[in-house]
Amino acid sequence: MRPILSIASTTVGEAIRRRVLLIILLIGVLFLAVAPGLGVLSARSETTVLRGMMLGIIQLTSAVIAIVLTVYMLPNEIERRTIYTILSKPVQRWQFLVGKYLGAVSALAIMMCLMSVVMVLMYWYQQHAPISEIANLLKAPMMYFVQMSLLAAVAVMFSTFVSPLVNFFLSGGLYLVGSLFNPFFETLSSNNNTPAFTKTVAKFINLVLPNFANYNVQNPIINPQQTIGNETQYFINVTVYGVLYILGLLVVGILIFDRREV
Amino acid sequence: MAAAIQTTKLTKSYNSRSGKVNVVDHLDLHVEEGEIFGFLGPNGAGKTTTIKMLLGIIYPSFGEGYVLGKEIGDMDVHRLISYVPERPYYYEHMTGLELLKFYGSLFGINDPALFERLLEKVNLHRDKDKTISQYSKGMQQRIGLAQSLLNDPKLLFLDEPTGGLDPIAHREIRDLILSFRDEGRTVFISSHELSEVELICNRVAIINKGVIARQGKLTDLLRGGRIEVTVDGFESAEAFLKALPLKDTNVRTLPSGFLLDMPELEDTSSVIDSIRGAKGKILSIVPRKKRLEDLFVETVSSKQPSKTITVEESAGANQ
Ligand SMILES: Nc1ncnc2c1ncn2[C@@H]1O[C@H](COP(=O)(O)OP(=O)(O)OP(=O)(O)O)[C@@H](O)[C@H]1O
Ligand SMILES: [Mg+2]
Numbered sequence: 001m002r003p004i005l006s007i008a009s010t011t012v013g014e015a016i017r018r019r020v021l022l023i024i025l026l027i028g029v030l031f032l033a034v035a036p037g038l039g040v041l042s043a044r045s046e047t048t049v050l051r052g053m054m055l056g057i058i059q060l061t062s063a064v065i066a067i068v069l070t071v072y073m074l075p076n077e078i079e080r081r082t083i084y085t086i087l088s089k090p091v092q093r094w095q096f097l098v099g100k101y102l103g104a105v106s107a108l109a110i111m112m113c114l115m116s117v118v119m120v121l122m123y124w125y126q127q128h129a130p131i132s133e134i135a136n137l138l139k140a141p142m143m144y145f146v147q148m149s150l151l152a153a154v155a156v157m158f159s160t161f162v163s164p165l166v167n168f169f170l171s172g173g174l175y176l177v178g179s180l181f182n183p184f185f186e187t188l189s190s191n192n193n194t195p196a197f198t199k200t201v202a203k204f205i206n207l208v209l210p211n212f213a214n215y216n217v218q219n220p221i222i223n224p225q226q227t228i229g230n231e232t233q234y235f236i237n238v239t240v241y242g243v244l245y246i247l248g249l250l251v252v253g254i255l256i257f258d259r260r261e262v
Numbered sequence: 263m264a265a266a267i268q269t270t271k272l273t274k275s276y277n278s279r280s281g282k283v284n285v286v287d288h289l290d291l292h293v294e295e296g297e298i299f300g301f302l303g304p305n306g307a308g309k310t311t312t313i314k315m316l317l318g319i320i321y322p323s324f325g326e327g328y329v330l331g332k333e334i335g336d337m338d339v340h341r342l343i344s345y346v347p348e349r350p351y352y353y354e355h356m357t358g359l360e361l362l363k364f365y366g367s368l369f370g371i372n373d374p375a376l377f378e379r380l381l382e383k384v385n386l387h388r389d390k391d392k393t394i395s396q397y398s399k400g401m402q403q404r405i406g407l408a409q410s411l412l413n414d415p416k417l418l419f420l421d422e423p424t425g426g427l428d429p430i431a432h433r434e435i436r437d438l439i440l441s442f443r444d445e446g447r448t449v450f451i452s453s454h455e456l457s458e459v460e461l462i463c464n465r466v467a468i469i470n471k472g473v474i475a476r477q478g479k480l481t482d483l484l485r486g487g488r489i490e491v492t493v494d495g496f497e498s499a500e501a502f503l504k505a506l507p508l509k510d511t512n513v514r515t516l517p518s519g520f521l522l523d524m525p526e527l528e529d530t531s532s533v534i535d536s537i538r539g540a541k542g543k544i545l546s547i548v549p550r551k552k553r554l555e556d557l558f559v560e561t562v563s564s565k566q567p568s569k570t571i572t573v574e575e576s577a578g579a580n581q
Contacts, residue, residue: 006367010353017355080351085409088317088345088419089368090337261320 003091004099011103015069016110024068025111028061032118036126047127054119055140059147059216062112063175066148070104070155071167078262087262094254101156101250105149112148116141143235146242147215151175153246154210157253160260178212185209210245214238264331266417266448267293267316271325274311274472286311287472288325293450293465295416298443300463300480301452302554304562308472309452310348313419316450317345330417341369344410348421348452350402354395358386358405361394365409380408384438400431407438417448424455436462460554468561475561480554487526487552492545493537494519505540507532519545526551 015021035053077083077100086096119141120134127133155171162170188194188202215238272289275282286308293299303309314320316327318335327334330342352361362377381387384404394402403423410418423439424432432455440462442449453459459466460480467477476483496502499513502520512523524533526549537544 002370003368006364010356010364013355014353081347081349082351082353084314084317084319084347085345085350085352085365085406086368087319088340088343089365089413090340091368092337 003089004095004102007086007091007096007099008103008106011073011100012107012110015104015107018069020068021065021107021111024061024065025114028057028065028115029118031057031061032115032122036122050123050126051137054123055137055144058112058115058119058141059144061115062108062144062148063151063172065111066104066108066151067155067168067171067175069107070101070152071159071164071171073100073104073156074159074257075164083262093258097156097160097254097257098250101153104152104156108148108152109145112141112145139231139235143215143238146239147212150210150212150242150246150249153249153253157249157256160253160257174210175212178210179216180213182206182209182211182213211241214241264295265292265328266295266297267291267299267327267329267450269316269325269327272312272315272322272327273324274308274315274320275323284323285472286315286469289469289472289474290477291327291467291474292477293448295448296443296446297464298439298449298451298462300459300466301450301469302454302456302459302466302558303452303469304454307469309469310421312469313345313421313450313452317343317419341413342415343417343419344413344415345419346403346406346410346421346423348425350406352394352402352405352409355393357391357393358397358401358408359390361405362409362412366412369413371412376412380411383411383441384408385434400427400434403427403431403435404438407435411442415447417450418442419450419452421452422454423451424453424458432458454558456554456558466554468558470562476557483557484552484554485526488550489524489526489530490546490548490550491522491524491533491537492516492519492548493522493542494545495541495543496520502540502542505536505542507536519543 032054035057036050038053074083074097077086083096087093116138120138123129123137124134129137151171154174155167158167158170185202185206189199189206191199194202269289269291272286272291273284274286275284277283289308289312291301291312301309301312311320315322316329316334318340322334329336329339332339353364356364358381359377362380363372366372366377378387381390384407386401386404386408389397389401394405397405407420407423410420420439424435427435436458439449439451443462451459451463463480465477465479466483468475493502496505496519499515499520502522503511503513506522508524514521514523522533530547534544534547
C-alpha cells in the first residue's frame, strides 16, 4: 500500500504543476466567473440557465482535464525513464499503475473542488441563494467526479497500449458515445417492440459501454426518461456502478501493462 | 566466490523490417560479488537492453539469468539491488531531499538521518532544498547515486554513470563508485568511457552487436604490451639485431641510434645484458602498456564478433 500512496502523491504533485492542465483549469474558472454576466442575457429563467451553464462549464473542463491528465501519464514516465527507477525498486507493475491512477483522480478532485468553490461563490454572489439551494447545486459536481474518475480509468486503460494522441480520441470518443448514446441503447434494449436480435445487441452495447449518461443528472434534455425517485439511492447505485467499472478497467490495464515492454 | 550475476544464453530479440534481430545474443555473463564490473560496448551494442533484462523491466526472449542467486524477475531481489538509468531524469518538482523521501518510501524507509547521511555522501547536503530542475547534470547524477544507496544495496547497476559530465564531475562519480566497492558492494557499470573503466574496473566484458566478444580480468585482457628500447653504439640495425637473444622483434633506425620494439613478456634484463655485452649504450627503456582503448577498438572492429574469447585467470592465454 505504501508504494501506491507514494506514487499517487507524487503524481498529484506533478499534475498540479503541469502548465497545460493549469491553463485549462484557468479557462474553466474564467468562464465560471463570467457566467453570471452571460446569464443576464437570458431573461427567461435566469437561475436555471445560470445553473446549467455553470455545471456545463465544470463538466466540460473536468472532462478535458481528465483526458489530458491521463493520456500522457504512462508515456511520459517511459519516455523520461522515471518508470525504470521505480520498477527497479520493490514495486509491482500493478502497484505502479494503481498509484498513477489514484494520483490522477486525486489531482482531478482538487481541480474540480476548486471549480466548484468558484461556482458556489459566483452563484451566491449573483443569486444570494440560501445554503440549502447551494448544497443542492453541489450534488452535480459530485456526480461528475465519479464520471470523470470513470473517464480517467478508460484513458489509463488505453494508455497501456496506445499512443497519447490515439488515446485522446478513443477516450474522448467513448465519453461522448457513452454520454449521448447510452440512453438510446437503454431504450432500445428495454423496448418491447425491438426485434430480439437488435435487443440483444443493444443490451450488450449497453452493458459494455461505460454509462457516462448516468451522471448527467442535471440534463433532462439528454436524459428525458430519467426520473429520480430516491436521490441518495440513485447516487449510491451509480457510484457503485462506476467503481466496479473502474476496477474492471484497471484490471484490464494491469493485465496489458504487465506483459508490455517498457 | 559467489556470482552476483550469472546469465546463460540470455537473448533478446526484436522484430525489425529485416526480420528478427537478436539485440542481445546468447549472452553468458559472469559477475562476481564485490567487484566493479565494466560492461563495455559501442552505441547500440545491447548494454541497456541487457541491464533492463537483468532488472526484470523487459523480458528475455530466450535463456536465463540469475541476480544474487535469484532468477531474474524475482521481486525479492529488488530489495537488494538498485539501478541508475542512463541520462536519468527525476521528477523535477521535487527537492533533493523529497526525492530521497519518495524513493525511500518505495522500500518503506523513512529515516531522516539516513537521508542526511546520503546527501552528505554525494555532497548535496547544501543543495537538498533546491528542486531537481535547478540541479546541474552532475548534481542530478549524484542525487541518482544517493537514491541508489537508500536500500543499502548489494549490487548496483549504473548505466553510463559519467555520460555527458565534465572532468570534475567524472572524478566525483568515480570516487563514489570506488567507495561503493570499498563498502563491499558489487557494481555493474555500463560505459564507453574507457579510460574511466580502466581506472576502476576489476573485470570487464566487451559486447558488440549483442555478442560478448571479450570477458575477463582487465589485467589479463591487457596483457601483451610492448617495450621500446632505444640504444646507440651499433654499426647498423643488423649488427644490433645480431646481438639480441630475441626472435619476434623489430628494429628501426633513428637519427640517433636504434629503436627496439619487443614484447613485454620477454625477459628484459637478459636483453639489456646482451646489449651491454655488445658494448651498446642504452638511451631509454619505455614500456608501452596495452590500453583498454586498443583492446576495445581491436575487438569492436574485428570482422567476426560472433566468436567469444574468454580469458579467466590463465596467464598468457590472451588473444
Ligand atoms: N523496444 C525496442 N524495439 C526494437 N529495437 C530496440 C528496442 N530497444 C532497443 N532496441 C535496439 O537494440 C539495440 C541495442 O540497444 P541498447 O539500448 O541496448 O544499446 P546500448 O548498448 O545501451 O547503446 P548506447 O550506448 O547507445 O546506450 C539498438 O540497436 C536498439 O535500436
Ligand atoms: Mg544504453
